[in-house]
Amino acid sequence: MGIRDIERSMGPLECAAIEMLHPSSERLYRRLRRLVDRESGMVGNRPDNQASYAMLAQFARWDPPQGSKRSPWLATRRQTECAVDEMVRCGLVERVQLPDMQMRLCLRFPLVLQDSCALFDDRVMNVPLESTDERVSPSPAPQVFAMPERAVEAVLEGQDDRAISSHLDRDEMNARATPFDEHWATADDVVSLSTSGLAAADAVAVLRQQLAKHNMVPDGRFMRAVQPLITICQQRPVSRTEILCAFDDALTRKVGNTTAYAVKIIESGSLIELPSCATRTSSRAGSSRHSPAGGRGRVSAVESFMQEAWQ
Numbered sequence: 001m002g003i004r005d006i007e008r009s010m011g012p013l014e015c016a017a018i019e020m021l022h023p024s025s026e027r028l029y030r031r032l033r034r035l036v037d038r039e040s041g042m043v044g045n046r047p048d049n050q051a052s053y054a055m056l057a058q059f060a061r062w063d064p065p066q067g068s069k070r071s072p073w074l075a076t077r078r079q080t081e082c083a084v085d086e087m088v089r090c091g092l093v094e095r096v097q098l099p100d101m102q103m104r105l106c107l108r109f110p111l112v113l114q115d116s117c118a119l120f121d122d123r124v125m126n127v128p129l130e131s132t133d134e135r136v137s138p139s140p141a142p143q144v145f146a147m148p149e150r151a152v153e154a155v156l157e158g159q160d161d162r163a164i165s166s167h168l169d170r171d172e173m174n175a176r177a178t179p180f181d182e183h184w185a186t187a188d189d190v191v192s193l194s195t196s197g198l199a200a201a202d203a204v205a206v207l208r209q210q211l212a213k214h215n216m217v218p219d220g221r222f223m224r225a226v227q228p229l230i231t232i233c234q235q236r237p238v239s240r241t242e243i244l245c246a247f248d249d250a251l252t253r254k255v256g257n258t259t260a261y262a263v264k265i266i267e268s269g270s271l272i273e274l275p276s277c278a279t280r281t282s283s284r285a286g287s288s289r290h291s292p293a294g295g296r297g298r299v300s301a302v303e304s305f306m307q308e309a310w311q
Helices: 010-019 023-035 051-057 077-089 114-124 147-158 161-175 177-183 200-213 221-227 226-236 238-251 258-268 279-288 301-310
Strands: none
Touching: 010 221, 010 226, 023 051, 023 077, 077 238, 161 258, 200 221, 200 226, 200 258, 221 226, 221 238, 221 258, 238 258, 238 279
């Protein structure tokens, strides 16, 4: 069984899932990650890569340094089985039963296969030391096409003066903060209402904070649901306001998987042009407060945005 001396880089989704593991389970996962076959993403799928609970316990054992008074640590079979079950619940590991296997232990690491950095490292490591060949072709330089000044003037001349002034007034109103927005920006439950894009790990952390705020515990379904969100963050900027509005709308609809529904709303792009999540939330709270049904007539952020767009 080939053991790597260094640990490969992890993606944002894998780092977020490791945070839910117990320290002993995290040590076992990090050691098992060095045994993963990069082509299949499995451990125990080949005769030269067999795995067992006893082997996993020996591989994850801890020996104290010289001079330490602590005793060595070796996980029992029960502890190893519980650690593997915990990895499965967090979405880090999947049990696989191959046809030619006779009750052997075979584990699949789905998040390792999604790590593009690990595949790049393997291509670099396959190059011999005495060779200077470049395996990865350089990416072409981006081409920038500048719009001629005459074309810009033609576009401006084709528009009505009232249309141009309305665009300028709208931009000025969006850039100006209202007293109500400033009040929400200084509240304790709202950290930031900026429209700048978040990184993938920060976006996943915002969803985890919202789940904890509503007494929800993230599980394996949460890790599968946020996979499209990471792709979206790499394609376009996703603001914290957009995530909060989507999560609040998913809570209003009372769906089974709140995170998956919120990610679908973000993926649709219907909340990109929302001015403020706090204003939307306050308007819905006011409508539910004045409705005779006691909250049944609340309108979601997406529906209210579509109604204003049609008007």
